[in-house]
Amino acid sequence: AQRVTQPEKLLSVFKGAPVELKCNYSYSGSPELFWYVQYSRQRLQLLLRHISRESIKGFTADLNKGETSFHLKKPFAQEEDSAMYYCALGQTSGSRLTFGEGTQLTVNP
Amino acid sequence: EPEVTQTPSHQVTQMGQEVILRCVPISNHLYFYWYRQILGQKVEFLVSFYNNEISEKSEIFDDQFSVERPDGSNFTLKIRSTKLEDSAMYFCASSRDWSSYNEQFFGPGTRLTVL
Numbered sequence: 001a002q003r004v005t006q007p008e009k010l011l012s013v014f015k016g017a018p019v020e021l022k023c024n025y026s027y028s029g030s031p032e033l034f035w036y037v038q039y040s041r042q043r044l045q046l047l048l049r050h051i052s053r054e055s056i057k058g059f060t061a062d063l064n065k066g067e068t069s070f071h072l073k074k075p076f077a078q079e080e081d082s083a084m085y086y087c088a089l090g091q092t093s094g095s096r097l098t099f100g101e102g103t104q105l106t107v108n109p
Numbered sequence: 110e111p112e113v114t115q116t117p118s119h120q121v122t123q124m125g126q127e128v129i130l131r132c133v134p135i136s137n138h139l140y141f142y143w144y145r146q147i148l149g150q151k152v153e154f155l156v157s158f159y160n161n162e163i164s165e166k167s168e169i170f171d172d173q174f175s176v177e178r179p180d181g182s183n184f185t186l187k188i189r190s191t192k193l194e195d196s197a198m199y200f201c202a203s204s205r206d207w208s209s210y211n212e213q214f215f216g217p218g219t220r221l222t223v224l
Contacts, residue, residue, distance in 0.1 A: 044152075044200065044215040086152065095140060095204070096165055097213060099152040
């Protein structure tokens with residue numbers, strides 16, 4: 001069975017500091033990993049997906065199959081990055097997303 | 110930009126009552142989903158739907174749940190006899206394609222409170 005773990009429920013950093021949100025997964029197939037973000041009073045929205053290998057809003061995430069991790073990183077956090085971040089795992093054949101518990105990121109001025 | 114919409118935003122019901130949660134997916138999307146999030150817990154997959162039938166369902170989606178696409182635009186989740194533990198935020202999502210490479214667009218959610 002697939003599982004996603006985000007070990008930090010809360011993460012607080014200062015503006016301009018680097019930030020890393022951790023995500024580990026377990027899945028027997030070939031994983032498809034995503035980061036979703038939910039800003040205050042807004043809906044869940046896709047931030048980035050591993051297959052795209054892109055940087056969105058300064059965030060990047062690298063899939064490390066050896067460590068079964070997909071950590072989200074940003075070198076210089078901004079106040080507008082404050083939000084709930086969810087790591088999600090997709091199946092190779094099927095559509096369900098399995099979400100982690102979420103990490104509430106707060107970027108202080 | 111088109112969005113998934115959900116109504117109502119908040120539904121309060123008595124235990125044992127039936128509720129119907131409504132969603133309007135993005136118009137050119139073909140795949141529809143329901144997820145739920147109990148307060149303080151993970152977002153959990155309930156069911157996916159394509160071509161007027163269930164594609165996949167989780168162990169949570171038991172006989173008290175059903176989904177329907179009654180017309181060309183709405184997608185509904187019915188809970189026949191609500192229990193206290195059904196209290197949660199229910200999210201509808203849609204995507205153009207089956208593959209999970211394809212982004213799932215989420216609605217704002219319906220908060221269901223069962224008393």
